[in-house]
Amino acid sequence: VPAFCHDEKLFTGGHCRSCLVEVDGRLVAACSTPARDNTDIQTETPRLLAYRRDLGELMRTEARPGGWVGEVLERWGVDGTRYTGVRSPRETPTDTSHPYLRLDTDACILCRRCVRACEEVQGQFVYAVAGRGASSHLTWGGIPFAETDCVSCGACADTCPTGAITDIDREKAAGRTELKVVQTTCGYCGVGCQLEVHADPTTNQIVQIEGAESPVNHGHLCVKGRYAHAFVAHPERLTTPLIRKDGVLVPASWGEALERIGQEFQSRPGKVGGLSSSRATNEENYLFQKWFRGALGTNNVDCCARVCHAPTAAGMRASFGTGAATNSYADLERADLILVSGSNATDAHPVIGARIKQAALMGTFLIVIDPRRTELATLADLHLQLKPGTNVPLLNSLACALVEEGLVDTEFVAARTEGWDEFEPFIRTQTPEALEAVTGVPAQRVREAARHYGSVEKPMMVHGLGMTEHYQGSEGVMLLCNLALLAGAVGREGVGINPLRGQNNVQGAADMGCQPDMLPGYAPVSDPAVRERFATLWGRAVPESVGLTIPQMLEAARQGELTALYIFGEDIAQTDPDSGRTLAALDSLEFLVVQELFLSETAQRATVVLPAACVFEKNGTFTNAERRVQRVRKVVDAPGEAQTDGAIFLALMEATGWPQEARTPAAVMDEIARAIPAFTGISYDRLQGDGLQWPVPTPEHPGTPLLHAERFARGQGKLTRVEYLPSPSLQGGSLTLITGRVLEHYNAGTMTRRTPNVTLETADYLEMHPKDAAARNIPDGSTVTITSATGTARATARITRRVAPGTVFLSFHFPETATNAVIGDVCDRVTGCPEYKVAAVEVSLVAGNLGT
Numbered sequence: 001v002p003a004f005c006h007d008e009k010l011f012t013g014g015h016c017r018s019c020l021v022e023v024d025g026r027l028v029a030a031c032s033t034p035a036r037d038n039t040d041i042q043t044e045t046p047r048l049l050a051y052r053r054d055l056g057e058l059m060r061t062e063a064r065p066g067g068w069v070g071e072v073l074e075r076w077g078v079d080g081t082r083y084t085g086v087r088s089p090r091e092t093p094t095d096t097s098h099p100y101l102r103l104d105t106d107a108c109i110l111c112r113r114c115v116r117a118c119e120e121v122q123g124q125f126v127y128a129v130a131g132r133g134a135s136s137h138l139t140w141g142g143i144p145f146a147e148t149d150c151v152s153c154g155a156c157a158d159t160c161p162t163g164a165i166t167d168i169d170r171e172k173a174a175g176r177t178e179l180k181v182v183q184t185t186c187g188y189c190g191v192g193c194q195l196e197v198h199a200d201p202t203t204n205q206i207v208q209i210e211g212a213e214s215p216v217n218h219g220h221l222c223v224k225g226r227y228a229h230a231f232v233a234h235p236e237r238l239t240t241p242l243i244r245k246d247g248v249l250v251p252a253s254w255g256e257a258l259e260r261i262g263q264e265f266q267s268r269p270g271k272v273g274g275l276s277s278s279r280a281t282n283e284e285n286y287l288f289q290k291w292f293r294g295a296l297g298t299n300n301v302d303c304c305a306r307v308c309h310a311p312t313a314a315g316m317r318a319s320f321g322t323g324a325a326t327n328s329y330a331d332l333e334r335a336d337l338i339l340v341s342g343s344n345a346t347d348a349h350p351v352i353g354a355r356i357k358q359a360a361l362m363g364t365f366l367i368v369i370d371p372r373r374t375e376l377a378t379l380a381d382l383h384l385q386l387k388p389g390t391n392v393p394l395l396n397s398l399a400c401a402l403v404e405e406g407l408v409d410t411e412f413v414a415a416r417t418e419g420w421d422e423f424e425p426f427i428r429t430q431t432p433e434a435l436e437a438v439t440g441v442p443a444q445r446v447r448e449a450a451r452h453y454g455s456v457e458k459p460m461m462v463h464g465l466g467m468t469e470h471y472q473g474s475e476g477v478m479l480l481c482n483l484a485l486l487a488g489a490v491g492r493e494g495v496g497i498n499p500l501r502g503q504n505n506v507q508g509a510a511d512m513g514c515q516p517d518m519l520p521g522y523a524p525v526s527d528p529a530v531r532e533r534f535a536t537l538w539g540r541a542v543p544e545s546v547g548l549t550i551p552q553m554l555e556a557a558r559q560g561e562l563t564a565l566y567i568f569g570e571d572i573a574q575t576d577p578d579s580g581r582t583l584a585a586l587d588s589l590e591f592l593v594v595q596e597l598f599l600s601e602t603a604q605r606a607t608v609v610l611p612a613a614c615v616f617e618k619n620g621t622f623t624n625a626e627r628r629v630q631r632v633r634k635v636v637d638a639p640g641e642a643q644t645d646g647a648i649f650l651a652l653m654e655a656t657g658w659p660q661e662a663r664t665p666a667a668v669m670d671e672i673a674r675a676i677p678a679f680t681g682i683s684y685d686r687l688q689g690d691g692l693q694w695p696v697p698t699p700e701h702p703g704t705p706l707l708h709a710e711r712f713a714r715g716q717g718k719l720t721r722v723e724y725l726p727s728p729s730l731q732g733g734s735l736t737l738i739t740g741r742v743l744e745h746y747n748a749g750t751m752t753r754r755t756p757n758v759t760l761e762t763a764d765y766l767e768m769h770p771k772d773a774a775a776r777n778i779p780d781g782s783t784v785t786i787t788s789a790t791g792t793a794r795a796t797a798r799i800t801r802r803v804a805p806g807t808v809f810l811s812f813h814f815p816e817t818a819t820n821a822v823i824g825d826v827c828d829r830v831t832g833c834p835e836y837k838v839a840a841v842e843v844s845l846v847a848g849n850l851g852t
């Protein structure tokens, strides 16, 4: 039974009548009629066949449907129409303004699947059906499609059954049976969406990406995961090793490059360091830290978790005992309140952002804590628009309101927490009224938020880097934990604390021990028993002293105490704070190895550059933000002589006298399962389906979607008293800069800038409130400089009320902007994570450039 307007992902439409069947002689729409026992259902009676032909002819009056609907009409014998002269003119018959999507309303049968997908999957409301009767037609506002609010998720093209809405990749893939289809994990953000990648084996090229059905993304994707794959075959990919000779990087053989690296790193005991990559697989990260520790004898190994969610790990470990998400994404739909803090999820984690939007549209109470009016903030029931850098006083005042208003779950606090006696008198001093002037959030609004959070059955928290990349980042996370403990909102489905991890495998890189004080599985280096256990497993001693963090390594480089650095899959020249000092550190090194896809800003400073395979060119696993370990599968071959990171590390281990027995990603995972108790039950055989959420303590264990159900990993949950300390970054400057990502680009933009995404967002923009712009005579679209105590950035001004007066926002995806030149060296007091989210700045118009 055809059902043109039906899609499993959408609510039942019942618009098109193509699925009419006879039930006990009555005609009913099958899609919206519940089946009952003992019912006579006829699907192919002469009456139905005549009806369908008539319906098909009516459709042919209005449209020339192709795709699956066209095939069905052909089957019904509809090759023309008796109904002529009633066709209504189309507002915009075709549209090719968008870099990915193509629209041809002549093929539209008004099944409204695109309208519903846009609303019900993405929550974007780009499409509508306008007019009545014969003049009904699909509309997107009568403007070029590229100028609509479309976020390019592709859900409309995915569901359109006629080809009226399609995309350029779908067109390329149409009818090509020779394409191979591989399921793998998205290599952009930490959501971990599952992809179905269609590739042409003869040209070794990716043709199309679709969303795979999985508990993570339910077939949905964002503009990066679905469309931003052109970088894979980009002509600027590195294809051969390069070695600097006479100041110039020249092609070299793998043998020469590996020998040189081995010699240089082994000849500098205690003076080498390595920055592991959250872009790489678990297996590759595991091998990297193992090589540094076992062959090079140093714990100087760190990863980008240091500069994003290290405060989450530290804060949650201090409060709960485990520094990872307490729940699964599925709990977003179980919660009856979602508190989002410091996360612009619809831009930075779009598929989860869409799930939060859907929850809010379906009635889940949404509270957003953010200095910026993000998309989620516009949908929120309560937006607590705090001054940048005041998370700590705001969260303290929320906790105070919970206590003062009698909303504490006293049974939970008594049974499962510690520290109440010391905490209570302190928190009662942190009243919303007393802190209103500090945070800028009206006390009544804070109390209202506390009342909602404290009184619903299932309040859930989601947070991002706006919580962690602060002077008191780790302490801020502890205060989120305080709120959950006070409300008894942890250890159950639909409640808890869930960090949205930045990069695709930042969770995994930290899990694998790419941290100077932690071996795989967060085993402390300082514990002799731990070192002994790994020494037995590896057959090599584990160095005793805790290594250097990324900022410490860079400082040691500037001081000449660290002379060789190995960086892979990270462009720190662009992404690390205080760029001037980062560049000085890189330039101080005697030997720098960079392993990359492209000659990045960092790679341009290297002594040796190694060409690496990208996410579509290798096998392995990533761990997403809900602790789900998922397979990464090879789709195409790497270009030229590029190698996987794992293969390079195995070769280096051999070159430095430590050949490994485990030589495939699956075998390395088996070793990881022996090294990390939470991974004991994980093997490639068990990762065929939806992956496994750690801990998986035995080979039969189904994984752990929910943490801390019976007890916290540290025993009792800890209520922590945190005093507010204003950040040194707030001093000086008349404006406060916050930085973050935009939807179309990803971090340093190394990949997304080499795709048509660059036509969707062509540059970094400085968002500025109209009042601040007027005070400085800065017109919209003009070029401005942003100057702090450490440096100057340059961008185009975008005048908007998304930011409050006194606050400006800048993304960091284009090297020419130099966003991180203005970020200072202030770090989280506990983990050393840089304070990217606050900088005191001045903004001035670049003379003679008034824009539009």
Ligand code: SF4
Pocket: 186, 187, 188, 189, 190, 191, 192, 193, 217, 220, 221, 222, 223, 224, 225, 226, 349, 350, 351, 352
């Ligand atoms: Fe990839 Fe993240 Fe987009 Fe999912 S939300 S498709 S993981 S970038």
